Amino acid sequence: MATSMPGVLGSFDHIDGACDAIRELKASGHKDLTVYSAAPSHELEEAIGDPVSPVRLFTLIGGLTGCGAGFGAAIWMSRDWPLLVGGKPIAAIPPYVVIGFELTILIGALSTVAGIIILSMMKSLKGRPYHPRFSDDRIGVFVPCGADQAATVEKLMTQHGSVEVSRDA
Amino acid sequence: MAVIAHDPSLPTQTHAEVTRDVVKTITDPPTRGYYILAGTMAFLTLVLFVTLGALLKYGIGLAGYQPPIMWSVYITTFVFWVGIGHAGTLISAILFLFRSRWRTAVYRSTEAMTVFAVMTAALFPIIHIGRQWVFYWLLPYPNQRFLWPNFKSPLLWDVFAISTYLTVSSTFLMVGLVPDIAAVRDHVSGWKKKLYGMLSLGWTGADSQWRHYSRAYLYLAALCTPLVLSVHSVVSWDFAMSIVPGWHGTIFAPYFVAGAIYSGVGMVLTLIIPLRKVLKLEHMITDYHFDNLAKLTLLTGSILFYAYAMEYFVAWYSGSPFEQVTFWRRAFGPNWWAGWSMIICNAFVSQLLWFPKIRTNMASLFVISIFINIGMWFERYVIVVSSLSNDYIPYAWGTINPTWADWCILAGSFGWFGLWFTLFYKNFPIVAIQEIKEMIPMPRRKAPAGGH
Numbered sequence: 047m048a049t050s051m052p053g054v055l056g057s058f059d060h061i062d063g064a065c066d067a068i069r070e071l072k073a074s075g076h077k078d079l080t081v082y083s084a085a086p087s088h089e090l091e092e093a094i095g096d097p098v099s100p101v102r103l104f105t106l107i108g109g110l111t112g113c114g115a116g117f118g119a120a121i122w123m124s125r126d127w128p129l130l131v132g133g134k135p136i137a138a139i140p141p142y143v144v145i146g147f148e149l150t151i152l153i154g155a156l157s158t159v160a161g162i163i164i165l166s167m168m169k170s171l172k173g174r175p176y177h178p179r180f181s182d183d184r185i186g187v188f189v190p191c192g193a194d195q196a197a198t199v200e201k202l203m204t205q206h207g208s209v210e211v212s213r214d215a
Numbered sequence: 216m217a218v219i220a221h222d223p224s225l226p227t228q229t230h231a232e233v234t235r236d237v238v239k240t241i242t243d244p245p246t247r248g249y250y251i252l253a254g255t256m257a258f259l260t261l262v263l264f265v266t267l268g269a270l271l272k273y274g275i276g277l278a279g280y281q282p283p284i285m286w287s288v289y290i291t292t293f294v295f296w297v298g299i300g301h302a303g304t305l306i307s308a309i310l311f312l313f314r315s316r317w318r319t320a321v322y323r324s325t326e327a328m329t330v331f332a333v334m335t336a337a338l339f340p341i342i343h344i345g346r347q348w349v350f351y352w353l354l355p356y357p358n359q360r361f362l363w364p365n366f367k368s369p370l371l372w373d374v375f376a377i378s379t380y381l382t383v384s385s386t387f388l389m390v391g392l393v394p395d396i397a398a399v400r401d402h403v404s405g406w407k408k409k410l411y412g413m414l415s416l417g418w419t420g421a422d423s424q425w426r427h428y429s430r431a432y433l434y435l436a437a438l439c440t441p442l443v444l445s446v447h448s449v450v451s452w453d454f455a456m457s458i459v460p461g462w463h464g465t466i467f468a469p470y471f472v473a474g475a476i477y478s479g480v481g482m483v484l485t486l487i488i489p490l491r492k493v494l495k496l497e498h499m500i501t502d503y504h505f506d507n508l509a510k511l512t513l514l515t516g517s518i519l520f521y522a523y524a525m526e527y528f529v530a531w532y533s534g535s536p537f538e539q540v541t542f543w544r545r546a547f548g549p550n551w552w553a554g555w556s557m558i559i560c561n562a563f564v565s566q567l568l569w570f571p572k573i574r575t576n577m578a579s580l581f582v583i584s585i586f587i588n589i590g591m592w593f594e595r596y597v598i599v600v601s602s603l604s605n606d607y608i609p610y611a612w613g614t615i616n617p618t619w620a621d622w623c624i625l626a627g628s629f630g631w632f633g634l635w636f637t638l639f640y641k642n643f644p645i646v647a648i649q650e651i652k653e654m655i656p657m658p659r660r661k662a663p664a665g666g667h
Contacts (some may be wrong), residue, residue, distance in 0.1 A: 064484035084230055084398065085652040086429045094422050096588035099430040105438070123355055131367070144372040144449060151442045152379040155435055159386055162431045163416075169423040173591040176419050178401035181394075183230035185657075207660050 051173035055212045056203035057180075063207030064185040065093035070202055071189055080174050082186035090185070101161040108135040108157025109150045116149030117142055175214065184209075223503035224316035230652050233499075237395075237644045238402045244619035245641055248493070253637045259630020266344060266623040269339035275345040277620040283611050284603045286343075288621035292628055293339030294595040295333045295478070295540055296452055297377065298471075301443055302479025303329025304384055307391070311432075317507045319654060320500045323395075323647045324490065324640070325483045326388045331635040332482070333381045335628050340373070342624060369452040376449035383442055387435050392416050394428070395644040447475040453599065454614040460537040461602030464529065470522040474594060477515035477561065480508055481587030488581045490640060499646055502575040512587070512593070516565025523562050550601045550613055553593050560590020 057119070058064035064081070071079060071164045081094055120142040180186040187208075189199050200211050226233065245253075270277055280287060303325040310318040341350045353374045354365050360376040364371045366409070397418035398409035418424060451471035454462035464470075530542035545554040564586045573579045605612045639645075 059658055060660040062659045080420075082420045082423065083422075084234075084420055085393075085649050086425040087653075087657065090422065091426070096422070096426055101427045101431045102434060105431075105434040109438075118368040119355060124366055128361050129363060129365070134367075141265070141367045141372070142644060144368055144445075145375055147441075148372075148375040148379040149447060151438050151445075155383045155386055157440050158431050158434050159390060162390070162427045165427040165561060166424050169421075171417075171419060171421055171423070174421075181398040181401045181420055182234045192660060197314045 049192055051175075052192060052196075052214055053175075053188055054199040054203065054213050055175045055177070055186060055188045055209060056200075057177065058185040058187065058207060059183075059209050060207050061089055061185060063086065064187060065089055066208035067187055067203050068093040068201065070206070071187070071199065073204075074198075076189050076191065076195075078187040078190050078201070080171065080186075082180035082188075083175065084183060086179050090140050090170070099165065101158060101165055104161030104164075105154050105158045108156030108160075112149035112151070112153030115153065116146035119149075120145045134178050175192035175212070222556055223501065224421065224654075226320075226499065226651050226655055228498070228655070228656070230559020230655060232397050233648055233651050235657070236496065236499065237646050237648050238399055240496070240640070240645060241399060241642060242403060249637070253292060253634065256630045256634035256637055258381050259627050260634050261630075262623050263338075263631050266620055266627060267347075270342065270624075275343070277618060278588065278624075279615050279617040279621055281613065281615060283606050283613050284615045286599050286603060287615050287624060288596075288617050289339050289343040291592065291595040291599045292625050293336050293343070293436060294599070294634070295592045296336035296339070296628065298447065298475035298478040298591060298595075299482045300329045300332035300336065300380070300384070300473070300479065301447055302483050303327070303332075303476035304387070304439050305444040305476050305479070306435040306483070307387065308443065311436045312440060317504050317653060319650045320504050320646060321483065321487060321508065322650075323391065324487050324645050325479075326384070327636060327639045327643075327645070328482060328486060329479070329583065330385050331632050331639070332479075333377065333384060334635065337377055337381060338628070338631070340377075369449065371458045372449045373453055376446045378447045380442060381437060381576075384538075387439055389430075390432065390435060391647060391650075392643060394420060394522060394649040395647060398648050399644060402667040432571055439491075444472055447471045453658055454602075459602050460535070461530075461541040461598070464526065466522060466529070470519075470526070473515050473518035473522060474561075477512060477519055477565070478587060478591035479586060480512045480515065481584045481591065484508060484512070484580055484584035486589060486636065488577050488584070488646070493647065494640070496646060499651070505577070505580060506571070506574045507570045510581060512572075512583075513568040516561060516587075518569070519604070520562040520565070521540065523558060537607055541602060544595060544605055545601050548605070550597065550600065550604065553597050553601065557590055557597050558594040560586045564590065635636065 056067065058067070068079060068081060070091070079094070081090055083090055117139075121137040124137050130136065174188050174190075177184070177186060187203065191199055196213050200213060203211050228236065278287070278289065303322075306318050307326045307329075310322070340353075341347050344350060353364065353371070364374075392414075393416055396411050397415035397420065400408055400415050403411060448468035449472065451467035455464055455467035457463060487500060488505075491497055503551040523608050527542050530538040535540075544550070548554075564583055567579075567583060573583070600615060604614055
C-alpha cells in the first residue's frame with residue numbers, strides 16, 4: 047500500500063454507496079478521482095461522468111487506412127506487373143474487395159488495441175494506491191488531496207459505507 | 216434474490232466466489248491425468264513435426280497425392296481446422312453484440328479453441344505447398360524479380376483471410392484476458408505474481424482503463440463479426456471459384472459458414488463437457504449453457520441438412536451431366552462411405568437435438584459431438600477428394616490412397632491443437648472472470664428506486 051501520491055483511499059462493498067460518495071466528492075470540488083472495480087458498471091460510469099471514450103476514432107481511422115491500403119496495394123501491385131488474363135481489367139475491383147475488407151478489419155482491430163493502450167497511458171496511475179480486493183469484489187475510490195482535506199474526505203467515505211479507509215497525506 | 220436464482224443465465228455466485236473458483240483451476244496442482252493428457256498431446260505434436268521433417272527431406276510425394284487428386288488429406292484437414300475456429304468468434308463476438316447472456320460462461324474456452332484451431336489450420340497450406348521453405352512467396356513483398364502475387368486468386372485471398380483471422384482472434388482473446396490475468400495476479404504469490412503481473416500489463420481496473428477498454432471491446436466484437444463470416448466464405452471460394460464439378464456452386468459461402476459453425480460448436484462440446492468436470496466448474500458451466508450450445512448445433516446442423524439436400528437438387532436441376540455424375544458418385548461411387556458418413560453424422564445425428572433430454576444429457580451430447588467432428592472431417596474429404604476424383608474426362612478419373620504421412624500429419628494436428636489447449640486451460644482463466652462478474656448485481660445498501 048505504499049504510495050507516493052497524497053490522498054485518501056476508500057473501499058466499498060456496496061455499489062450505491064460508492065456511487066453516492068463519488069457524486070458527493072465531485073460536487074465538493076474534488077477532481078482526478080480514481081475508481082477501481084473488478085468489472086465495468088454503467089452505474090459507476092454515470093457517477094464518474096466521463097465522456098464517451100475516443101477509442102472509436104482509432105477504430106475508424108485504422109479501418110479506413112486498412113481499406114485504402116488493401117485496395118491501394120492490390121491495384122498498384124497489379125499495375126506494377128501487369129498480367130492480362132482473359133481480357134479482364136488489370137486492376138479489377140470485385141476480387142480486390144476481399145483484400146480491402148480483410149485489411150480494414152486487420153488494421154481496424156490492431157489500431158483499436160493501440161487506442162486502448164495509448165488512451166489508458168494518457169492518465170498515469172503511478173503512485174496511486176491499489177488493493178488486490180479491487181480485482182475481486184470491492185470498489186475502490188482514491189481521492190488525491192492534501193492533509194487539510196483528508197479528514198473531511200475520510201468522513202464522507204465512511205458516511206457512504208466505506209468499509210476501509212486509508213490515508214496517505 | 217429469488218428472481219435471480221430462477222434466471223439460469225445469471226450466475227449464482229458472488230464476485231469473490233467467481234474469482235476463487237476460476238483462480239483455483241490455475242493454482243491447483245496439475246493431476247496425474249493432466250500430465251498424461253499433456254504428454255500424449257506432446258507426443259502427437261512430435262509425430263507432426265517428425266513427419267513434417269520427412270516431408271521436407273523427401274518431398275510431398277510421401278503423401279498419397281496422385282493425379283487428378285492433388286488436394287487431399289492436408290487440404291481436407293486445413294478446412295476442417297479453419298471450420299473449428301469459427302464457433303469461438305461466433306460465440307465471443309456475435310453473441311456479445313446480441314447481448315446473449317449464456318455465452319459468458321463458455322466464450323473464453325471457445326475463443327481459445329478458435330485461436331489454437333486457426334494456428335493448426337495455418338500449418339496445412341504450408342505443409343501442402345511442397346517447398347515449405349519458400350512459403351513467404353505467398354505474401355506480397357518487394358523482391359528482386361519485381362513480382363507480386365496474383366490478387367485475383369482466391370488462394371491469395373485465403374492467405375489474407377486466414378492471417379487476418381489468426382491475428383484478430385488472438386488479439387481479441389488477449390484483450391479479453393487482461394483483466395482476468397490481473398485478477399489471477401492478485402491471488403497468487405512469488406514468481407507467479409511477477410509473471411501474471413507482467414502479462415496483466417499494469418491492469419488495475421481503474422475507471423480510466425475500463426472507460427476505453429469497454430468501448431474498444433465493443434468495436435473489436437463489431438469488427439470480428441463480419442470477419443468470422445468472411446473467412447470461411449473466402450475458404451469456400453478456394454473451391455467455388457474453380458470450374459470443378461461439385462465445387463462450382465454459388466451456395467458454397469453460406470454452406471461453408473454454417474458447416475464451420477456447426478463443426479466448431481461440435482468441438483466446443485467435445486472439449487468443455489470433460490473440462491468442466493475436471494476443473495470442477497459444473498456450477499458455472501451448467502446444463503443451461505449446454506442446452507443453448509446444443510440449440511446452436513441444431514440450427515447450424517439443420518442449415519447444413521438443407522445445404523446437402525440443395526447441393527443434390529442443384530446438381531440434378533442444373534442439367535449438367537458432369538455435376539450429376541459427381542453427385543451420383545458421391546453417394547454410390549468409390550467414396551460412397553465418405554459421402555454417407557457425412558450425411559449421417561451431420562444432417563441426421565444433429566436432428567436428435569430436437570429432444571430437450573438429449574440436449575441436457577452430457578453423455579449423449581458428448582457422443583453426438585464426436586459424430587459431428589468425424590462427420591465434418593468427412594464433409595471436407597468428400598468436397599475436396601471426391602470432386603477432384605471425377606473431372607470432366609472419365610479417362611482422368613482416379614482415386615487416392617492416403618499414406619502414413621497423411622495420417623501422421625492428421626493425428627499430429629490434433630496433438631498440436633490439444634497441447635496448446637491443455638497448456639492454456641491450466642495456466643489462464645478458462646472462464647471469463649470479469650464478464651461473469653459484470654452479470655452479477657453488486658450488493659447495495661438500499662433497494663434501488665423503481666425496482667431496477
